[in-house]
Amino acid sequence: MFEKQQVIYLAGGCFWGVEAFISRLKGVNSTEVGYANGNDLAPTYEKVCSGKTGHAETVKATYNPKIIALDEILESFFKIIDPHTRNRQGPDIGTQYRTGIYWQEASQRDTVIKFLRKKQKESSERIVVEAHEISNFYPAEEYHQKYLEKNPQGYCHVDLNLIDDEEFDHLTKEEYEITQLSLTETPFSGKYDDFFEDGVYVDVVNGEVLFSSDDKFDSRCGWPAFSKPISEDAITKHRDFSHGTTRIEVRSAKANSHLGHLFHDGPGGSPRYCINSATLRFIPKQEFDKLQKDKY
Incomplete structure (x- = not known):
């Protein structure tokens, strides 16, 4: 019998580092990087980097809700993004690097909205993280998948040491x-x-x-x-x-x-x-x- 899984989509700048970070969370069983919420039906890395397709570099995370709750994933996600900056994360600038949380199931909406409202109350600056249902997600080219596992010295704007790995x-x-x-x-x-x-x-x-x-x-x-x-x-x-x-x-x-x-x-x-x-x-x-x- 297969364990019931859920999926959430997270955009937080360059998807290489976001994927590497999210994949290390206990309870996240698989990750895939891709392009989301754009208007091109056949996006490529080159097209998306042009800023003309409207896609955001996004990580698709499949997780076991019995092991890690959605709001726990979101808390970890907020450790690695600047939620107050639009269309930029780290040194990367462009609409493809905007931040976002995109749900697949309607039942996830309330959790996402409640989480963002809580974060806004805790912040004096406006939070500009997108939040809506996923649309037009296309997996990125194979060389982007698990990029930092294949290229340990590759570029990464995320501090991968923010996960507590003591266990x-x-x-x-x-x-x-x-x-x-x-x-x-x-x-x-x-x-x-x-x-x-x-x-x-x-x-x-x-x-x-x-x-x-x-x-x-x-x-x-x-x-x-x-x-x-x-x-x-x-x-x-x-x-x-x-x-x-x-x-x-x-x-x-x-x-x-x-x-x-x-x-x-x-x-x-x-x-x-x-x-x-x-x-x-x-x-x-x-x-x-x-x-x-x-x-x-």
């Missing part, structure tokens, strides 16, 4: 990038790919029990493969439209960590949960049994 301090760089940024480890490189000891596998972020060695099998795909999670309540499933295809993304239920993907090409067409080793920590059966005994 991830124990993670390695690879563990953070895979669980929080949805990257994928190199096939056959993970420590649990060719590993079949008895025990359980837990979320590397918070220790949530996810999979059992009883359900692990050698799929020879390059990543650990499981026939099922230890409990359906331990994971959530989401449609993933990245990389030009439709897949089923698998996340941990409590920490919302990206784990991998679900396929149905296991033995006899059975499920194959293809999971990144870097998202897991293995606990030997004897040690886990002792932990459970001490717990109860």
Whole structure:
């Protein structure tokens, strides 16, 4: 069963930095940059930069409302924008760099309007952030998607250190990038790919029990493969439209960590949960049994 997701569109200047920031929020499952609310039916980066199409550089954020509320996303968004300046963010000037919050569902409107009214009461300057229903959103060219992941030293007007990542301090760089940024480890490189000891596998972020060695099998795909999670309540499933295809993304239920993907090409067409080793920590059966005994 797929977890119910919602979508909000945020314009805050150059979409490279806004996307990188928003994608790091816990509960935001996917992001896509594009052009919104313009009058050209086939916008390109060059056309939008001319200022003649009316589009705003915008980030489409898909999030789990059970993990992060819309007003929490908006609070974080306001950390990285100047809400009092029209058609400019940082050194970037033009109508394509205007700020805006664009909802997809009518039920989101009240939350957005209430949030902006609260911010206006707190400010002596006029807030000029647009707020209305999304219109004519077109995904940007592929090289713009996850731009700062592909180009870590690339231009960014946003301070990416404004997110509090203390809960991830124990993670390695690879563990953070895979669980929080949805990257994928190199096939056959993970420590649990060719590993079949008895025990359980837990979320590397918070220790949530996810999979059992009883359900692990050698799929020879390059990543650990499981026939099922230890409990359906331990994971959530989401449609993933990245990389030009439709897949089923698998996340941990409590920490919302990206784990991998679900396929149905296991033995006899059975499920194959293809999971990144870097998202897991293995606990030997004897040690886990002792932990459970001490717990109860």
